[in-house]
Amino acid sequence: MTPPKPEARPDKVSLWRYLRLFRQDLLSAQPQRLYRAWMAEFRTPFFRSYMVNQPDLIRAVLKERPDAFPKSNRISEGLRPLLGRSVFLTNGEVWKRQRRIIDPAFEGGRLKDTFPAMLNAAQACADRLSGRVGQRVECEEITSHVAADVIFRTLFSVPIEHEVAAQVFDKFRIYQREQPLLNLAAFVPVPSWMPRFHSRKTRQTASEIRDLISRLTDERAIAIENGSAPDDLATKIMTTTDPETGDRFDAQEMVDQVAIFFLAGHETSASALAWTLYLMAMHPDWQEKLAEEAKALDMPKFSTLSQLKLSRDVFREALRLYPPVPMIVREATCPERFRDRDISQGSQIVVSPWHLHRHERLWDRPDDFDPTRWTTENGKKCQREAYIPFSAGPRVCTGAGFAMVEGPLILSMLLRRYRFETIPDETPVPVAHLTVRSKDGIWLRLVER
Template identity: 80%
Template sequence: MKPPKPTSRPDKVSLWRYLKLFRKDLLSAQPQRLYRAWMAEFRTPFFRSYMINQPELVETVLKQRPDDFPKSGRISEGLRPLLGDSVFLTNGETWKRQRRIIDPAFEGGRLKDTFPAMLEAAQACVTRLKGQAGQVIECEEITSHAAADVIFRTLFSVPIEHEVAAQVFEKFRAYQRQQPLLNLAAFIPVPKWVPRLHARNTRRNAQDIRALISRLIAERADLIATSQAPDDLATKIMTTPDPETGHCFDTQEMVDQVAIFFLAGHETSASALAWTLYLMALYPEWQEKLSAEAEILNGSSFSAVSRLKLNRDVFREALRLYPPVPMMVREATYPEQFRGRDIPKGAQIVISPWHLHRQERLWDRPDDFDPTRWSTENGKSCQRHAYIPFSAGPRVCTGAGFAMVEGPLLLSMLLRNFRFELVEDRTPVPVAHLTVRSKDGIWLRVVER
């Protein structure tokens, strides 16, 4: 058996058929040739998009000249009601200032400090799941709950059951269901000057989430002022001044940043872990290997996580096959030329981890699940040049290291206590929403070991 793919990979599509397929699912609309192409052009009456699938071009845009290819404003507007001017949406000097304040909180030494909170969230997830042993469960719901718990414990030192945390989680679930595809605007032929409209419920949920986050931040500011604040990520970020200006985030800026920490840290981790659990049910021999390796966690020390090599390789392979953010969009600020093609100023540059991670010219057996590939020459080469689950360059995800501790930890804790089994006629179909999720959920039977 092979890992599930989108429902179709059409060989050739016209623009209008592409848009029709796109309305159903972004991933299924992508033609088969894009898994071999180094570059593809999408023309519309109003603008052009170029998907680049060649490592050298991706490196140019993300690593060598990131200032020339800022994040596309078409994407930003879709998420602005919730994220405001968070580090995920800003460009230029504003973004650089935000990263100077945020990055120190996620440096290597801080990961060890956040580990106890991660471990508590993992143990709480195991406890909750014991009540469902023997049942068929929807895994994305389980992993979303666990990932949200990790975020609140590491950011604010409160569990998901905390009154405000629980409300944020519930409001976000409603927001997620209403939010259109993250990269939709990069493909739809609508001129840039057309205003982005948001459903009333979407705006209301975003406002409610931001109001709840504001309460948490106000409470933390009071604790900081009286020197009673816990030493967690929120305290670290709120008390870190920009080394160039000496200024800290004001309340509004902090709300923006917490919103993206919750979105990125919760939504992407939940997606990756749910797909990993499905792969473990699909390949039970790997599940047993990981369960045995998880005994390393006896004693639950931070150093033990670094020895979870198989768990880490499996999680890395799941991120390759199902990158939580399937596509990223940049905008050309100058006329360019890629592979002999003229790229006009304002063109949308689409970088697709989904395609790059399955690029047939680069990867051995790109559609196969094979955690051993990371120790091969091909796997090592591709990891350096064609593997970007957390983006790359200066805009690489701040929490990449955090995620690579959290994912293998949660995975090993779950597999140490439970066995996950396939359910007949419940093969998940990957689709792109805010992240790569299953069209109708990921359903597995959970059995206590």
């Protein structure tokens, strides 16, 4: 069985038809030819956008010359109400300073420190599901809850049931469905000087989330001051100084960073885990292999993760088929020439993990679910050149290692206790909200082992 993907639109449609499709869903608005194209141009009356799928062009944009292709402000404005000037949105020296302060918190040795919190969140999730055996369950709801639990436990040493954490989670669920990751400005004729309008509800929800995060960061600042703060990620980040300037994040900057940690660390993991569970239901043979492997968690410790090799390969394959962030948008700061095309300054350069990971001229059987592909020559080559679920280069997601511990751990913890089964006539349809989610949820039947 081939995993579901959106039905691509015809290659040629009018601009206004394209706009209507785009507003419904970013993924299904794109033509089928993009799964074969090395490069494609999107023309509007005000600017040009170029999607690049050719590995050497992607390498130039993301790895070799990242300063020449900063994050597009057209995209940033869509998320500004919630994320402020977080590391996800900034460029240049501001971004470099932020990464110098943040990166030490996610270095290899810190992953071992966060493992107990991840494990407790995964166990709590498995326990919560015990009362729903035999029922239809919506997987995105389950994975959103456990991913948020992981973030609060590792950041602030509090579970999702904590009063403020629970409120942030509830309000973020409202925000998540309202705000697309990519606004129309990336692809359609919206001049750069035109303000980006956000609905009153979007602005209000973002403000409420930020106020709640401020409560957590203010309390932590007091605990750091009096020496009672736990040794978690929030404490690490708030006490780390920029090695070049000696500065720390001020209160407002810390709220910005926590907002993106929650969005990126919770939203992306939830998306990837939900699709992984659906793939396991589609492929019960693989589900049984992972359940057998997960017996290693009977006596769980950090070193046990090295035994979850199949789970890691399955999770990696799910990230290939359903990359949580489907498109990455950069802006050309000077004239360029790509594939004999002149790229003018200010053009939008779109790198699409969604299309790159399914590219017909790069991957063997690109639409098939095959966790064994990572041991093949084609799989190894594509992993180096055409696999970017966490972006690439200097702006690679600082939590990539964190996610590759969290995902296989939670997946294994659930599969050792439960079996997930597909439900007839309930095939999920991928759409792009903040991340790649299902149009009407991912519904599976939960069976106890």
